[in-house]
Each structure stands twice: as structure tokens, then as C-alpha cells.
Amino acid sequence: MKKSIYKYLILMAVVLAFTGCGYNTMQQNEESVNKAWGDLESQLQRRADLIPNLVAVVKGYASHEKETLQAVVEARAKATSFQISPAMLKDPAAMKKFQQLQGSLSSALSRLMVVVEKYPNLKANQNFLDLQNQLEGTENRISVARQRYNAAVERFNFSIRKFPNSITNSLMLHLERKEYFKASESAKAVPKVKF
Numbered sequence: 001m002k003k004s005i006y007k008y009l010i011l012m013a014v015v016l017a018f019t020g021c022g023y024n025t026m027q028q029n030e031e032s033v034n035k036a037w038g039d040l041e042s043q044l045q046r047r048a049d050l051i052p053n054l055v056a057v058v059k060g061y062a063s064h065e066k067e068t069l070q071a072v073v074e075a076r077a078k079a080t081s082f083q084i085s086p087a088m089l090k091d092p093a094a095m096k097k098f099q100q101l102q103g104s105l106s107s108a109l110s111r112l113m114v115v116v117e118k119y120p121n122l123k124a125n126q127n128f129l130d131l132q133n134q135l136e137g138t139e140n141r142i143s144v145a146r147q148r149y150n151a152a153v154e155r156f157n158f159s160i161r162k163f164p165n166s167i168t169n170s171l172m173l174h175l176e177r178k179e180y181f182k183a184s185e186s187a188k189a190v191p192k193v194k195f
Helices: 002-019 023-061 066-081 086-090 092-117 120-124 126-161 165-173
Strands: none
Touching: 023 066, 023 086, 023 092, 023 126, 023 165, 066 092, 086 092, 126 165
């Protein structure tokens, strides 16, 4: 009789220990990181899909600005050729390369917008204005998706480090911290405004 009571008490202690261990929370937080990454990739893909249309419209007006247009096309090709899987989110080198390629694309798009300033007829073209609005909206969506991804990474990284989750993680899950999406080096430079 006493042995069955001890078995029951041990079983209850184990169950209670695992209810506060964070096992499910850590897995849920990791899934949130993966979802946020998927959302970010979706917005980056939207931008990559819009670029050929933008380039085609600008080409019609600025055919002699081929170098800038070619830079946009090449940057888009490089940015879309390097994919990061959720498993690679813990690799700082992969994240850095991905962010550099996305930064190169943003830089090329900025140069394209400077070309647009040279062509008043293009700025007035409704197709171009629509594409420019779409691109601006996409950049805003990417910014929001980056912020949401970083917030999910923060929750996840904290959940695997706090007590008692850290014990559960080290014994059972072996989850590793994820990398944040960081600003490119060029984004840290103060923009110069000339009138």
C-alpha cells in the first residue's frame, strides 16, 4: 500500500514539474519565430516580384540609364537566389549574407529612384506612380515584418534562457538561440540632403 502511494506521489511530482517547465511554450515560441520569418520572406518575395514591373516601366523612359537598371536587375537576382531556411536562423554568417543581399537590393532601388527624378514625364506616368506606391507599401510591410520577426526572436531567445525552461531545454529540446534581423552597415550612415 505504501509503495503505491509513493509511486503516486512521484508521478504527481513529475507531472507538476513538467507543467511549469516551459516545454510547450518554448516550442510555441520557436514556431512563432518560424512564422514571423515566413511572413518576412513573403514580403521580400513581393518586393522581388514588383521589381521587374518597375524596371520595365522605367526602361521605356530611361533607356540610356541601362547601368542603373542593370544594377537593380542583378541585385534582385542575387537577393532572390539566396534563401534562408528556418533551421539557418541560428547561423550568424547566413543571416549576415542574407541581409547584405537585401541591402544591396534596397540600395539599387534607391539609385533607380534618383534616375526617376531626372525624368518628369516618368514621374507623371500613372503606371509608374502605381508601381512606386506598391513598392513603398511593400517596403513598409517589410519593415513591419522585420520588427515582428525580431520580437518573435526576442520572445524565443528569452524563453529558452529563463529558469526553469533553460533546464528543460538543456535536457530535452536542445534549442539554440535565433539571430536577429539587423540593419545593414549602409543603413547606419546619415543620409545627406542637398537642395
